[in-house]
Amino acid sequence: SQTIHQWPATLVQPVGSPLSLECTVEGTSNPNLYWYRQAAGRGLQLLFYSVGIGQISSEVPQNLSASRPQDRQFILSSKKLLLSDSGFYLCAWSRGGRAEAFFGQGTRLTVV
Amino acid sequence: QKEVEQDPGPLSVPEGAIVSLNCTYSNSAFQYFMWYRQYSRKGPELLMYTYSSGNKEDGRFTAQVDKSSKYISLFIRDSQPSDSATYLCAAPSSSGSARQLTFGSGTQLTVLP
Numbered sequence: 001s002q003t004i005h006q007w008p009a010t011l012v013q014p015v016g017s018p019l020s021l022e023c024t025v026e027g028t029s030n031p032n033l034y035w036y037r038q039a040a041g042r043g044l045q046l047l048f049y050s051v052g053i054g055q056i057s058s059e060v061p062q063n064l065s066a067s068r069p070q071d072r073q074f075i076l077s078s079k080k081l082l083l084s085d086s087g088f089y090l091c092a093w094s095r096g097g098r099a100e101a102f103f104g105q106g107t108r109l110t111v112v
Numbered sequence: 113q114k115e116v117e118q119d120p121g122p123l124s125v126p127e128g129a130i131v132s133l134n135c136t137y138s139n140s141a142f143q144y145f146m147w148y149r150q151y152s153r154k155g156p157e158l159l160m161y162t163y164s165s166g167n168k169e170d171g172r173f174t175a176q177v178d179k180s181s182k183y184i185s186l187f188i189r190d191s192q193p194s195d196s197a198t199y200l201c202a203a204p205s206s207s208g209s210a211r212q213l214t215f216g217s218g219t220q221l222t223v224l225p
Contacts, residue, residue, distance in 0.1 A: 044215040
């Protein structure tokens with residue numbers, strides 16, 4: 001069976017510090033990978049998606065970037081965090097050609 | 113106008129009640145719909161998916177799509193306190209070879225024991 005791991009679960013970072021959130025998927029190969037941000041009462045906002053190693057599409061211009069160094073690894077980064085980067089970040093995967101996405105448990109980021 | 117609209121609630125019902133959760137959508141190209149359940153501080157969990165119009169039943173859950181009115185519903189029979197969560201509807205759009213989901217903002221449900 002497939003599993004998705006996302007860490008850390010909670011993170012408190014000062015403004016201006018760097019960020020690295022990691023996500024890995026097990027039990028499948030060549031998944032489509034996604035980073036979402038969820039704000040209270042505003043649903044899920046797609047930030048980045050990837051269909052393969054090194055292939056990243058950005059949906060929303062922002063202070064964040066994503067990378068996919070390995071087939072089942074997806075990383076969300078920032079060089080300098082802003083207060084507005086606080087939120088609940090979710091990694092997800094789907095099989096190629098399928099719409100069903102499967103989510104990790106999320107990282108709650110608080111920038112102080 | 114958002115492509116998928118959902119009443120945020122909160123919705124509070126007594127245990128055993130039938131719950132109706134609803135979404136409307138504006139994009140006629142949507143052919144496939146999903147419901148996710150999200151417990152507090154957790155990631156969303158895929159609950160059900162359905163194609164086109166009609167009903168799909170899975171245990172106490174029934175997903176219904178009415179394409180003529182662009183209306184999708186999730187019914188929960190014999191609701192339990194463990195059903196207390198936020199329910200998100202979603203529909204995919206295509207972009208290249210990746211499929212992306214458009215989510216509603218979620219309805220928060222509380223089932224009171």
